[in-house]
Amino acid sequence: MTKTSDSVWNNCLNIIKDIVEWQHFKTWFEPIVPVALTDKVLTIQVPSQFFYEYIEEHYITLIAKTLKRELGKEARLEYRIMMDSGGNNKHHNQKTMDLPATGNKMHSNNLMDFPLNMNNNHVKNPFVIPGLKKVQIDPQLNAVYTFDSFIEGDCNRVARRAGKTVADKPGNNSFNPLVVYGGVGMGKTHLAQAIGNDVKRQHPNKVVLYVSSEKFINQFQDHSRNNAINDFIHFYQLIDVLIIDDVQFFARAEKSQDAFFAIFNHLHQSGKQLVLTSDKPPKDLDGMQERLLSRFRWGLSTDLQMPDYETRIQILEHKMKNDGLEMPKEVVKYLAYNIGTNIRELEGALISLLAQSSLNKREIDLELAKKVLRNHIKTSSKEITIENIQKMVCEYFDVGYEKLQQKTRKREIVQARQITMYLAKAFTKNSLKTIGEHFGGRDHTTVIHSCQTVKDLMDTDNVFKENVLELQQKVQLASL
Known part of the structure; x- marks a missing residue:
């Protein structure tokens, strides 16, 4: 496709708008009009001399980075400056500028104007392995956490298989970022580190780093006190596979979110892999910037449930x-x-x-x-029976108890009965035959079929899944 001044400039703006504050973008970038593209020279029109000087002082490095990404390292920029000659007459003055090297620091002091690329020389490494002559990044991985020791079940099948896909083809898959969420002790850290360990095994040249969000925040604060934020950003932009554990803690660290946003953008645009864990799904992460949450939703969010x-x-x-x-x-x-x-x-x-x-x-x-x-074991005040579960399900779906016993093909009745059988198998010590007898004398094969149907629907129907999980919680609470 032939590039035009409009297409090139719009591609630049798509990157720029995610880096500068929205109000700054509206003030300093929306008024710019692309005029012409000749060879590697883009001409843009700006409203005034002051506007031109401000852009040159604060944003020229950012524009240079994005423009060279579009047109190559020979890219050049020309300004057409509108001049007021009195009345309604306007003319323009044209300036040609050589773009600065993309390794230069940006002039803006705005925290969100982090550089997209960096000069790799003299980047401070907070994860240096001591004793090595060649500086290397310690991936911070525990070798115990592997896919072999992460047992697959209905509770984690989607997350585990997505994690394996990420490890096989880091950055070159549909799961970027991969967000794994679940409660305490469900295996989030194990799966995240298993991905990192498998990447190191299959792709030894990839730079992998596992870090908790709390360590990330502490590092950022240390670098901020030492006026070395750019060093911090530059280091993290070196990573091929970045694994951040417990991102929910970013909610109390606004400036760290700004830094992570810049790192996320650079890594994602560069085809690098991001793996994030959280105690809740992205939609429920209160205190997180919406622009970060929207990026979390670019890839795959999958949960780890209580193992059966x-x-x-x-x-x-x-x-x-x-x-x-x-x-x-x-x-x-x-x-x-x-x-x-x-x-x-x-x-x-x-x-x-x-x-x-x-x-x-x-x-x-x-x-x-x-x-x-x-x-370790919380003793139950009463043992959960099939009758208890039948009553809970009937109340939940507003279905008459006697209808669970009837031979009907009404969808709402069939599903209520299947869920009841599924919960009875999970929470009581009764045999399949005994469970079937509590539903109008059905045999054990009907119970097996019902349980499998419930598992299949939970994988494909989110509303159905939420209903089952809520009923599971009700049964668990009733047993305490």
């Missing part, structure tokens, strides 16, 4: 295998059944049990497990 019973068993068995441990199957089931809050607490309970077994020189059995884990 089967996944909890797999997590325990994997940890035991890795640590060379053995434990009776009934104890594993006891732990998995009774600790369903999060993965961290599940692993903590296992460690406590193993420690007590070792210290007391006693074999692990169900009796010891019950005795040791009293502090």
